[in-house]
Amino acid sequence: MGKKLIVAEKFSVAADIARALGGFEEKRAGDRKWYERDDFVISCGIGHLVEIGVSDEQNTYDITRLPMIPDPFVLKPVQKTLGQLQLLIKLIGRPDVDGLINACDAGREGELIFRYIYAAAKSRKPFERLWLQSMTPEAIRTGMKNLRSAQDMQTLFEAARCRSEADWLMGVNPTCALTGLYTRETGDLDKHSTGRVQGPTLAIIVDREDKIRTFVSKDYWEVHAKFGAQAGAYSGVWIDPQFVKDDSNEDARAERLWSASRASEIAQRCRGAESTSVVDETKPVAKPPPLLFDLTALQREANAKFGFSAKQTLDLAQALYEKHKVLTYPRTDAKALPEDYVETAKGVMQALSSSSSAKFAAEALNNGYVIFKKRIFDNSKISDHFAIIPTLTPAAALSDAERKIYDLVVRRFIAAFYPDAEFQKTVRLTTVAGEVFKSSGSVTTRAGWMAVYGREEGEEDADMCAVQPGERPLARDVDVKACETKAPARYTEATLLAAMEHSGKFVEDEALREALAGRGIGTSATRAGIIEGLLFADAKKRPYVLREGRELVPTEKAFKQVRFLRENGVEALTSPELTGEWERKLKLMEAGKYRRGDFMAEIVAETKRIIERIRAKALATDAAATATLTTPCPKCNGAVMCQPAAYACNCGLRISRVILKRRLTEAEAEVLMRDRKSGVLEGFVSPRTGNKFTAILKFSEALDKLEFELPARGAAAGTGETSATIGACPKCGSQMVQRGDNYFCEKNRPAGGECDFVIWGTIAKKRLTPEVVKALLDPGRTSLLNGFTSSGGKKFSAYLVRKPDFKIGFEFES
Known part of the structure; x- marks a missing residue:
């Protein structure tokens, strides 16, 4: 009798299944393991092991060659998990394995993970589905007794495959087209990317920033009073008791006055006056505990x-x-x-x-x-x-x-x-001189779940003393507070994640909003990657978003792309509605009520329409005349062209725009061509150590290559200013000089040369003073320093010491 291979989605699930069924022996081949007994073999993926690939022929920014519509789509292994895929293919192909069980996660993606592995193995062996929504041993054993047929899961697989292929079509094609258009317009290479999730996420950030930029604040005033009662004092703020919220005026509030003179008149009339009534409304309020984390x-x-x-x-x-x-x-x-x-x-x-x-x-x-x-x-x-x-x-x-x-x-x-946290919440309305002032407060009567977070029973949220029946508190201090409306806050990652999760609120169509309910754009597993993709920058891609503290700020590149998509009929890539429409149809497909062929035909048609829109814009735009530097080529006196990836002359002289991960600007290239050497440039990255360094670029005598030159002692990047030497290098005896925030031996060679001793100007988020650096040079140990910050954000104190290997390290008080 043959064996069945159970394929889980991850190692922990494979181990859980082995424990639940019992009797398995762990097997190994190198660093790969699986479980085996007489009738079953258990192994797993590591998430997706196979994905839709992009061939070299498809990897193009040439708009005339778009769109790319693979038929069929080509699957390629995920390189970082290739070894696990090879193990699975070997196990699937074993002669004693006569069938498979898909034990990947119970959902659309779990179905896709297994089916792509199955396709990569080119297997025709029968398989069944283990559908688990609980990982208790009993649930696993019950699931194994109630396996589903492959046919039962076919519509789920079709929906999963459609999602995967549609994301490829609507991601790769617009990305290549936008990059090609930008390169044609500017002559510069800067990758532009978009897709079903990234596009709307970027638009959410851009739209918020646009509101901030166009926001015009309005002045308003509040009237605050302090009332004296027999039991003490309490505060209140003036309100309009007739106020009704108007959705057309988002700035309106019951406590806001839009006239300074009226606010002053109310304050003057109430100041020192006795209240005519005090009405308390107290009611119990229960607050349930928060849900578990996703x-x-x-x-x-x-x-x-x-x-x-x-x-x-x-x-x-x-x-x-x-x-x-x-x-x-x-x-x-x-x-x-x-x-x-x-x-x-x-x-x-x-x-x-x-x-x-x-x-x-x-x-x-x-x-x-x-x-x-x-x-x-x-x-x-x-x-x-x-x-x-x-x-x-x-x-x-x-x-x-x-x-x-x-x-x-x-x-x-x-x-x-x-249990729920319980409060007694009191709202007090104090009337004085015909005006109403509102006070509120609450007392915790049962801490409930809030006790876990440090709340205690009897704790008060606001100091509001008791007022006896018939008592008329006096309005002692009445002041006018001048305020202005505030622009909406920029997104942080926390608030952006919430916006992505609840993106249905940006959609007007009720059916699409319902399709997005509980799902949003992206998934918990992919949202972090989407945000990082917007922040990512390298030599070939400028960022869409910058981090400023905890805030996310879109760049002009982001504004231009969102505006372009909306103005050229590609607004679908800026709205969550696209995901809503897909989800609605994919759910119908899972239920057998929507055909895969129809869905993919619609996606292909929409992809072609989007590319045609971008191509039309590109063809209507004259290709940027290749710009040239004003300074001629130092080798032949010809024109030096500013190409997307290099500065080049027809004589063969060529300088890459990106050198050791640093982009060379046109102004810097002008200086290099004119003087045959650059100014002092910061930001190169050593290929040996990964450290940033400062250097001068200069041509070789034959003008056939660039060389690095260490700046003159004390030369400061970009300014021509000098900084004094700070002491002797403890490694070679030469002088130490400051460059930017860091301290280098003057014989330091960035790519690895005569002396590599360096003291970084910031260690554990603490900026080092020259006095501290001098102490590290001689005697090699500082006094006790405060203000270091660990990677976890914890402050600590330590001595800095120069170790025998000339590295800088910490020593702590015993």
Whole structure:
């Protein structure tokens, strides 16, 4: 009897299945492993092992060769996981393996991962589907007894394949076309990219920045009063009791006055007057605990609390899952657990008895909080993966940053089981001189889940003393506060993630908005990559977005692209409606109510329409006359052309625009051609060490290549100013000079030469003063220094020391 190969999506699931079924032996081939017993073999992917490829012929920015419509689409291995794919192909091809079981995640992408592996193996062996929405041993065993047929999953696969191919068509083609158009217009190479998710995400950022740039503030005034009562004092702000919110005037508020004279008149009339009535309305308010984390919610929380980028949080959560095994799978869109996970949750709560929140975990168990609750345990809210929660593994040897993410998840998990937080909320209306002032406050009557975050019962949100019946508090201090309306805030990664997740609010069509509900644009697993892609820059691509502190600021490149797409009939690539339309049809396809052929025909037609729009613009635009430098070629006196990738002359002289990851500007190239050497240039990156360095570029005597020259002692980049030497190099005895913020031996050679001693001007986010640098030169040790910051954001103090290998390191007080 042959064996069945079970293909999971990741190692942890393969191990879970092996444990649940029992009797497996771990096998290895080099660093690759799988599990095996008499009737089953278990292995896995590592997410996607195969993807749609771009051939060399397709990799073009020539608009006349677009669009690219592969038929068929060519699948290529993902290079970084090639070894795992090769193992799977070998296992699939074994003669004793007569069938397969797809145990990849229960959803569209899990189906696609397996089918692409199956296609790469060129297998014709039969396969079945293990559909798991819970990873308990019992759920796995039950699932193995109820395998689904390949035919049952065909429509799900067709929807998954359509999504994959459509994203390729609507991503690669517009990206190549936009880059080709820009290169034609400017003669410069700067990759322009877009797609179903990136395009609308960029538009969200650009539209917000446009509102900020065009915002005109309005002046308004508020009247604030302090009332004296027998039990103390309380504050209130004037309101218009007749105010009704008007959606057409987003600046209107009940407490805002648009006339300074009226505000002054109210203040003057109320100042020192006795109130005529005080009315309190007190009602109980309950606030339920937050839902468990999905990845997007975790990324938002970590960005808001710690300033972590979405990618940083994903990487940390992935390490906590893969390396430390203290969190469940992080790339999830779900905020719920499987309905059969109650006992597992109790076990996790018990395991948290050694965590920083141990007392709250114990209280949850002792008080019987860990019970079935639909808002926590709900199969209908789970697609591929359940919420991120701690595992049974104790957390040890975590970095500061990893500990922060782990503690966020632990607290959220514990808090989710606690009862609602309860408050007594009071709104007080005080009438004085015919005007109404509003005060509000609340008292925590039951901390509930907020106790996990440090809230205590009896805690008050605002200081509002009691007023006795019949008492008439006096308006003692009444002041006018001048204010102005504020522009909307720029997006941070936290708020952008929220906008991507809830992108349906940007869509007017109700059907499309419904299709986006609960999904948004991108997925929890891909949103961080989309944001990083907008921020990314290298020699061939300028960024679309810059980080300024925690804010995301679009560049002019971003504005130009969004404006171009909207003005040239390609607005679909700037709106979440495209995803909404796809999702609506793909869900119908999964249900067998929409044909794959029809969907792909529509995508191909739309791709051709988009490319035709961009091509028409390109053909209507004269190709940029190749610009030339004003300075002639130093070799033949001919014109030096400014090509997309180089400065070149017909005589053969050619200088790359990018040298050691530094872009050479036209102004700098002019100087180089004129003087046969450049000024002092910063920002080169050593191919040997990866460190940045400063140098002068100069032509060789034969004018056939460029060479690096160390700047004269003390020369400062770009200014011609000099800085004094700071001491002797401890490695070779030459002089140390400051260049920019850093300190180099004068015999330093950037690409690796006579002396490589350097002291970086900033260490652990602390800027070094010249006095500190001198101490490192001689005697080689500083006094105790404060103000260093660890990678996890923690401040610390230490001595800096020069080690025997001439590296700079830390020593700490014993």
